[in-house]
Amino acid sequence: MRVVLVATSHPGNIGAAARAMKTMGFTELVLVSPLEFPHPDADARASAAVDLLKQARVVETLDEALAGCDVVAGTSARLRGLGPPELAPRDAAARLLATPGEGDVALVFGRERTGLSNEELDRCHYLIHIPANPDYASLNLAAAVQIVAYEMRLAQAQPVTAEAGEAESPAATVEEMERLYEHLEAAALASGFLDPANPKHLMRRLRRLFNRARLDQNELNIIRGLIAALQTPRHRKL
Amino acid sequence: MRVVLVATSHPGNIGAAARAMKTMGFTELVLVSPLEFPHPDADARASAAVDLLKQARVVETLDEALAGCDVVAGTSARLRGLGPPELAPRDAAARLLATPGEGDVALVFGRERTGLSNEELDRCHYLIHIPANPDYASLNLAAAVQIVAYEMRLAQAQPVTAEAGEAESPAATVEEMERLYEHLEAAALASGFLDPANPKHLMRRLRRLFNRARLDQNELNIIRGLIAALQTPRHRKL
Numbered sequence: 001m002r003v004v005l006v007a008t009s010h011p012g013n014i015g016a017a018a019r020a021m022k023t024m025g026f027t028e029l030v031l032v033s034p035l036e037f038p039h040p041d042a043d044a045r046a047s048a049a050v051d052l053l054k055q056a057r058v059v060e061t062l063d064e065a066l067a068g069c070d071v072v073a074g075t076s077a078r079l080r081g082l083g084p085p086e087l088a089p090r091d092a093a094a095r096l097l098a099t100p101g102e103g104d105v106a107l108v109f110g111r112e113r114t115g116l117s118n119e120e121l122d123r124c125h126y127l128i129h130i131p132a133n134p135d136y137a138s139l140n141l142a143a144a145v146q147i148v149a150y151e152m153r154l155a156q157a158q159p160v161t162a163e164a165g166e167a168e169s170p171a172a173t174v175e176e177m178e179r180l181y182e183h184l185e186a187a188a189l190a191s192g193f194l195d196p197a198n199p200k201h202l203m204r205r206l207r208r209l210f211n212r213a214r215l216d217q218n219e220l221n222i223i224r225g226l227i228a229a230l231q232t233p234r235h236r237k238l
Numbered sequence: 239m240r241v242v243l244v245a246t247s248h249p250g251n252i253g254a255a256a257r258a259m260k261t262m263g264f265t266e267l268v269l270v271s272p273l274e275f276p277h278p279d280a281d282a283r284a285s286a287a288v289d290l291l292k293q294a295r296v297v298e299t300l301d302e303a304l305a306g307c308d309v310v311a312g313t314s315a316r317l318r319g320l321g322p323p324e325l326a327p328r329d330a331a332a333r334l335l336a337t338p339g340e341g342d343v344a345l346v347f348g349r350e351r352t353g354l355s356n357e358e359l360d361r362c363h364y365l366i367h368i369p370a371n372p373d374y375a376s377l378n379l380a381a382a383v384q385i386v387a388y389e390m391r392l393a394q395a396q397p398v399t400a401e402a403g404e405a406e407s408p409a410a411t412v413e414e415m416e417r418l419y420e421h422l423e424a425a426a427l428a429s430g431f432l433d434p435a436n437p438k439h440l441m442r443r444l445r446r447l448f449n450r451a452r453l454d455q456n457e458l459n460i461i462r463g464l465i466a467a468l469q470t471p472r473h474r475k476l
Binding site (some may be wrong): 016019020022024025034045047048049066079090114131132133138139140142143146147150153154157184185186188190192193202205206209210212213215218220221223225226229230231232233234236 | 391457
């Protein structure tokens with residue numbers, strides 16, 4: 001499991017998040033464009049989890065942070081109409097652990113004030129919504145990491161029933177899925193189906209659909225092959 | 239529910255604990271001999287939960303803090319052989335809420351470094367032990383409050399149905415999905431992608447993929463529209 005913190009403002013929160021992770025047995029921390037890091041406040045709040053800060057990877061984009069991941073879950077304070085399926089932390093933990101795949105699970109946490117952007121949310125297969133007081137749902141960043149990591153730890157401790165036999169081929173990686181979306185967008189544009197003035201609406205719906213389906217590599221190849229063939233029909237010799 | 243913090247050293251932790259409580263809908267905070275309180279660090283970390291700090295009761299002894307309570311649960315980082323029954327947070331929340339009584343439930347959290355003394359533990363009906371990394375089980379005080387308050391909130395609420403807002407449009411019917419598969423098969427054949435001598439393999443895979451995704455009607459229309467456009471590109475007027 002990989003924890004990805006996006007554009008964190010307060011280095012103290014990075015340290016506290018590292019401590020929260022370590023108490024639940026997780027070690028891999030990736031920081032996307034943190035405002036200030038490394039920083040003495042991060043070290044102070046990490047307490048004996050400073051080793052996680054020392055090993056933390058700092059990258060510039062969310063895509064870099066997600067490289068090598070099979071499944072991505074973002075956290076959101078708001079319930080959202082459109083977007084990936086929203087799950088409570090407990091359900092998300094069960095679902096994430098049941099996902100077959102070789103790659104990591106990424107848990108993505110957004111900015112302290114504004115969370116994740118719509119574009120970032122669209123990278124996620126699931127959204128984790130921590131149930132909270134509707135009048136004050138603003139959990140501290142590290143507190144949110146603590147709850148999600150706690151649920152992941154509990155779910156790991158339980159025997160997981162994977163959906164047996166579902167995957168016959170390895171899961172498509174995040175990068176492969178991004179290439180699929182690029183291919184879909186280019187094909188939809190070239191065909192005139194996608195309005196170039198307003199491409200986002202359609203692409204968000206396609207992302208949501210395919211992220212929900214969780215393609216394996218065979219399926220990804222089928223979809224890409226089918227798009228290519230529809231664009232350029234070939235005449236099969238019988 | 240009443241949260242009792244015993245002899246907290248860092249005022250920032252008191253503020254963060256107040257924030258954790260408020261996000262889970264709890265308001266009653268009692269401080270037993272805090273080292274420094276009130277304090278600007280407490281206010282800063284409380285964020286919009288400063289109202290809880292303003293209303294907090296400060297007392298000298300645990301007995302004063304527990305006056306009027308029916309049931310008392312203390313938190314402990316260590317598993318202890320002797321003492322009150324030890325429960326995981328989830329079990330404790332269920333047990334505490336099931337306890338009949340007129341008075342409050344008290345959740346007692348000890349000192350940052352040393353927790354609760356044996357004498358204080360003996361005031362408790364239950365001990366709550368948060369499952370953690372055996373090599374580093376030292377949760378921040380406010381993080382422990384967050385997890386216990388979260389479990390109390392979940393236990394109070396009936397389990398919330400997951401995946402709220404997932405469908406914005408009615409689910410596609412079986413008949414509509416059959417028409418999609420016919421459309422896909424015809425398009426795949428016409429493009430030369432599907433081997434007419436052996437169509438079943440590909441079509442089974444596409445069925446499996448789309449059945450897994452559970453399309454709604456919007457999505458179905460998008461997919462059918464995209465296939466049609468790829469087959470017969472139209473030139474959009476800009």
